[in-house]
Amino acid sequence: MQRDALGLYARLGVTPDATPAEIKAAYRRLAKAAHPDSGRRGDDGRRFRELTEAYEILGDAVRRRDYDKALEKPLTGLLAAASRDAREPIRCGACRKTTIEPRYLRFQRVWSIAMFCGRRPVEGIWCASCARTAALGASLSSGLLGWWGLPGALWTLAEVARNAAGGTADAAAGEKLLWHNVGAFVGRGNLPVAAALAARLATAEDARIRGDAIEMLSALREQGVGRSIAMARLDAPWGFSAVSALAHFGAAAVAPWVVIVSWAVTRG
Numbered sequence: 292m293q294r295d296a297l298g299l300y301a302r303l304g305v306t307p308d309a310t311p312a313e314i315k316a317a318y319r320r321l322a323k324a325a326h327p328d329s330g331r332r333g334d335d336g337r338r339f340r341e342l343t344e345a346y347e348i349l350g351d352a353v354r355r356r357d358y359d360k361a362l363e364k365p366l367t368g369l370l371a372a373a374s375r376d377a378r379e380p381i382r383c384g385a386c387r388k389t390t391i392e393p394r395y396l397r398f399q400r401v402w403s404i405a406m407f408c409g410r411r412p413v414e415g416i417w418c419a420s421c422a423r424t425a426a427l428g429a430s431l432s433s434g435l436l437g438w439w440g441l442p443g444a445l446w447t448l449a450e451v452a453r454n455a456a457g458g459t460a461d462a463a464a465g466e467k468l469l470w471h472n473v474g475a476f477v478g479r480g481n482l483p484v485a486a487a488l489a490a491r492l493a494t495a496e497d498a499r500i501r502g503d504a505i506e507m508l509s510a511l512r513e514q515g516v517g518r519s520i521a522m523a524r525l526d527a528p529w530g531f532s533a534v535s536a537l538a539h540f541g542a543a544a545v546a547p548w549v550v551i552v553s554w555a556v557t558r559g
């Protein structure tokens with residue numbers, strides 16, 4: 292059996308110790324969403340076929356045993372070491388879900404009173420979806436509190452633009468998070484995801500992480516996990532969206548009117 296088939300568990304998003312019921316449930320859930328008739332466009336049913344192919348093997352006790360046997364080639368060297376001190380993957384600081392590509396981000400909330408204004412950061416380790424929520428919250432807060440003075444208004448515009456563009460990323464911390472996850476996913480036996488993350492870190496700024504990532508990539512390649520397999524396994528949840536940018540400026544523009552109108556109403 293080809294080492295490339297390593298990814299069958301990853302395709303179904305389960306670990307090699309999943310029960311038959313878990314495998315079946317995962318297949319049903321994913322196949323339903325990927326079915327060519329489900330309205331999803333673009334891949335001509337390729338993902339559905341991949342899922343079905345994985346389930347035909349993992350869903351059959353005999354074929355699964357053969358498959359597992361073929362995978363029993365032990366991890367060696369770097370991979371064995373990473374697997375030994377296996378860690379839990381990073382969890383999002385807000386939703387607590389295991390996050391393949393967490394980021395350490397900072398967004399700014401601007402406040403102002405006449406000529407006084409300031410910025411209060413909100414920062415954390417987030418998944419893409421929670422980061423978007425935190426960013427929008429910071430822009431809304433700036434819209435409510437930031438406009439009341441000239442410097443505050445200028446800061447509000449600048450910070451809302453920055454929040455909309457994804458905030459300020461702590462690149463060094465981000466590289467450490469991803470490197471942690473490389474080890475964690477090797478430990479979980481999810482080598483394709485580990486390889487995808489290591490490929491990202493092959494251009495890391497931190498020289499030590501960069502070197503370790505390149506070494507890890509070649510160890511993974513020897514294990515049969517090529518970069519092309521790996522990259523196909525990652526979504527790109529961090530993409531910039533013009534709609535979300537509009538939402539930021541919309542929120543920041545509407546928020547002061549809420550303050551003005553409620554002030555007018557309470558004054559009678």
Ligand SMILES: [Zn+2]
Binds near residue numbers: 385420
């Ligand atoms: Zn989250």
